[in-house]
Amino acid sequence: MxxxxxxxxxxxxxxxxxSEPVTNQLLQRNLAARGLVMPYDKIITLFVGGTIAGVAQQAAKMGANLEPDWVDVLYAEMFEALAKQVxxxxxxxxxxxxxxxxxxxxxxxxxxxxxxxxxxxxxxxxxxxxxxxxxxxxxxxxxxxxxxxxxxxxxxxxxxxxxxxxxxxxxxxxxxxxxxxxxxxxxxxxxxxxxxxxxxxxxxxxxxxxxxxxxxx
Incomplete structure (x- = not known):
């Protein structure tokens, strides 16, 4: 080079x-409400840098009770938060x-x-x-x-x-x-x-x- x-x-x-603190804290709360309680550092390790579709697949395997349109639901929450805070x-x-x-x-x-x-x-x-x-x-x-x-x-x-x-x-x-x-x-x-x-x-x-x-x- x-x-x-x-x-x-x-x-x-x-x-x-x-944007990472905003989205990761939101994701942590969202998954906890759906039965998957995770420490913040694990959210970062598992999900930062991936896609939300990938998060959905992995979270479901770990026991999260995700609705069929969860990806769209999460993006709606995320966009609202980012528009105010990023x-x-x-x-x-x-x-x-x-x-x-x-x-x-x-x-x-x-x-x-x-x-x-x-x-x-x-x-x-x-x-x-x-x-x-x-x-x-x-x-x-x-x-x-x-x-x-x-x-x-x-x-x-x-x-x-x-x-x-x-x-x-x-x-x-x-x-x-x-x-x-x-x-x-x-x-x-x-x-x-x-x-x-x-x-x-x-x-x-x-x-x-x-x-x-x-x-x-």
């Missing part, structure tokens, strides 16, 4: 927008300004649906600057940890994966970056570094530090 890269591919939740990850706007000044492209690649990103990115003032560069697992055959969404974003920008870097905060997402053969940073401001260190090429915990890691001075 030669630094600086031509493009940065960001995960969304927990990397650009600070904030950008500290330092994200300044960091993206640095990328713009250096002429480095970027996109967001999420396992979440477009409807969710529309709420979180818009509320955090990121939607306009990411217009036409927002990719979801809805756009590809297979969600993370498959590499599909990252490969799609690179292809749409006409940038080779070898000229990109990925930023992820979950093992599932980091595995997707590595499966795409892309240099992968683990963002560990709110993630146990031990979960990402075996997968990622490098770790960092502050968006203010990120431009320097890319070779931007």
């Amino acid at each position: 030669t630094f600086p890269p031509k493009m940065v591919l960001f995960d969304c939740d927990g990397v650009l927008v600070d 904030t950008p990850i500290p330092g994200v706007h300044d960091m993206l300004d640095r990328l713009d000044a250096a002429g480095i492209g970027y996109a967001v690649c999420s396992n979440g649906p477009h409807a969710k990103m529309d709420i979180t990115l818009r509320r955090c003032g990121l939607a306009e600057r990411l217009e036409n560069r927002i990719y979801s697992r809805e756009d590809v055959p297979t969600p993370k940890p498959a590499p599909d969404v990252y490969l799609l974003a690179a292809a749409r920008a006409d940038v080779a994966p070898a000229d990109c870097v990925v930023v992820e905060d979950s093992p599932s997402g980091a595995k997707a970056g590595k499966a795409a053969d892309i240099y992968t940073f683990g963002f560990v401001a709110d993630t146990d570094p031990a979960r990402l260190e075996p997968i990622c090429d490098a770790l960092f915990d502050d968006m203010a530090k990120f431009p320097a890691l890319l070779g931007i001075r």
Whole structure:
């Protein structure tokens, strides 16, 4: 990998927008109401970085009594909460300004649906600057940890994966970056570094530090 890269591919939740505490606490309460009581740290370990459909399958196997339309019910609760509470990850706007000044492209690649990103990115003032560069697992055959969404974003920008870097905060997402053969940073401001260190090429915990890691001075 030669630094600086031509493009940065960001995960969304927990990397650009600070949505994980809101959604994970909501999920913990929702599952407890359906008979599956879990500590918060287990919610994070089992579910962060996956899809809500995947959460439904695993929670049902663990004994949760989920209604047939549970995924839609949860998303409705989640969208309402995020529209009121989500904030950008500290330092994200300044960091993206640095990328713009250096002429480095970027996109967001999420396992979440477009409807969710529309709420979180818009509320955090990121939607306009990411217009036409927002990719979801809805756009590809297979969600993370498959590499599909990252490969799609690179292809749409006409940038080779070898000229990109990925930023992820979950093992599932980091595995997707590595499966795409892309240099992968683990963002560990709110993630146990031990979960990402075996997968990622490098770790960092502050968006203010990120431009320097890319070779931007």
